[in-house]
Amino acid sequence: MDKKYTIKDIAQMAGVSKGTVDRVLHNRGKVSPAALEKINEVLNVIDYEPNLIARNLKSTKIYRVCVLLPDPAFDPYWLPCVNGIQDAITEFKAYSVIIETHYFNPESTKSFLKVNETIISQSPDAVLLTPLFHKETVEIIKQYDELGIMVNTFNNQVESSSVKSFVGQDxxxxxxxxxxxxxxxxxxxxxxxxxxxxxxxxxxxxxxxxxxxxxxxxxxxxxxxxxxxxxxxxxxxxxxxxxxxxxxxxxxxxxxxxxxxxxxxxxxxxxxxxxxxxxxxxxxxxxxxxxxxxxxxxxxxQNQKRQAYLGVSTLVEHFLFRKEFPDTILLPIDIINSENASFYF
Structure with missing residues (x-):
């Protein structure tokens, strides 16, 4: 039950080529109904999970995602976001993706702009940011767009056609x-x-x-x-x-x-x-x-941990599995009082 199946293993068990299995797993290209049925039967038998196969996949492309986050040292509100980002890093560690977090002082627009300069110098494939400073964020997004760097936001929304997806609350x-x-x-x-x-x-x-x-x-x-x-x-x-x-x-x-x-x-x-x-x-x-x-x-x-996790995982899954971006992912608005607060920890 602990065997980690490769694409080659699945292809042999289904009696099809490795290329056919690859097209099914990554939802790209055409596959005959008969081949699809055989592969799905095998996946059901081995209780297929993408991460188990991912350890054996090789990609020539390494994707870099930078997260721009207010420093929790200045505001503890952002600390759960660090944990959410770490959850995403752990989940996708088997893939060809690098996830980095860059911190800025939430009380300083200069700090925000300086950290963005650092990120630009690294030429990432995508940036996930929270638009704490609206005016500066709009200008930064324009720069990223001109450089072909994808931008998504979480926690706060900003009006920009360049932002592919937002995670947060209404x-x-x-x-x-x-x-x-x-x-x-x-x-x-x-x-x-x-x-x-x-x-x-x-x-x-x-x-x-x-x-x-x-x-x-x-x-x-x-x-x-x-x-x-x-x-x-x-x-x-x-x-x-x-x-x-x-x-x-x-x-x-x-x-x-x-x-x-x-x-x-x-x-x-x-x-x-x-x-x-x-x-x-x-x-x-x-x-x-x-x-x-x-x-x-x-x-x-506001479940900021979940916001950060979904913000990162949505970008990674787009790059790895060609998943379409949802325009908006809205989280529930949870009402907490002294009677139910303990359940959220």
Whole structure:
């Protein structure tokens, strides 16, 4: 049962040529119905798995895929992506493909552009990136396109005809989900939509979440609610947000568009005894701690590990097996509270 079958083995067992087996396995060229039936019978008997045969396949072409990822040292949100990429590397290690991860500082456009220069110098076949900085990403994609380098994105979407495929969530819809949760918690009141650390004008993902959130309240005509937008930087979160609380004593709900809910929950724990509904994103440890303490009501899980894995595997399977790209792979919008959070670890 542990035998690793080669194309030659399968050809001998089916009584056909190696070329015919190769065409069936890689879905290329014409094969007669009789030959196809014989090969499929053999594949069923040996419980064929592509990876077992792949170790014995030889290719003159080595594909290089570069992943451009924000450095988890600056933001732990991206750490699961590293694991997702590693899963893809492990899965495809038997094939003629090189998968490399390049990290940039998510707080620096200069770092983002410099790492892209490094990637271009390596002339990869494809790049998987998350368009954290929208303006710079659009320009970079143009460069890749001119050089014949394929580009796919994950986590955040960017409007570009050069991008073949996107993996992530419907961010507008996730904003609406957050709004519907807030409406379940509160009957009325002032709600703050808080963006942390990134430039809102250059961060489409935060814009889409806010649009979805506001769209829900507008569509439902919930006039008993008032919505306010607040932008915060890491260096002044405590002082600026504390001042905001003092200026808005009737604040009853907060929606945070990034993975930094813990920073707001921490300030709330010290600044007020009033119960304020708090909804944020992502299952990073600090967020979950506040979720379990009841300081955060809900977290929306974006499953960034799965996003990164699918982003890489989609590219690799296109090169190796000529699989067509899906335009979009949308992941479910998971709602997490203190009762089900443990199941996601």
């Amino acid at each position: 961010l507008h819809k996730s904003g609406r989900v957050a709004a519907s949760l807030m409406n379940l918690i509160l009957n009325k009141g002032q709600i703050a939509i808080i963006h942390i650390d990134e430039s809102l004008k250059n961060a489409v993902h935060m814009q889409e979440k806010e649009k979805g959130f506001r769209n829900y309240f507008d569509e439902k005509e919930l006039s008993d609610f008032s919505l306010t937008t607040l932008k915060l930087k890491y260096s002044n979160i405590e002082t600026k947000f504390t001042a905001f609380l003092e200026e808005n004593p009737d604040l009853s709900g907060i929606f945070i568009t990034t993975s930094k809910a813990y920073q707001i929950a921490s300030v709330l724990s010290l600044a007020t005894t009033k119960k304020i509904a708090l909804i944020g994103y992502d299952l990073i440890e600090k967020n979950v701690n506040f979720l379990n303490q009841g300081k955060v009501h809900f977290l929306i899980h």
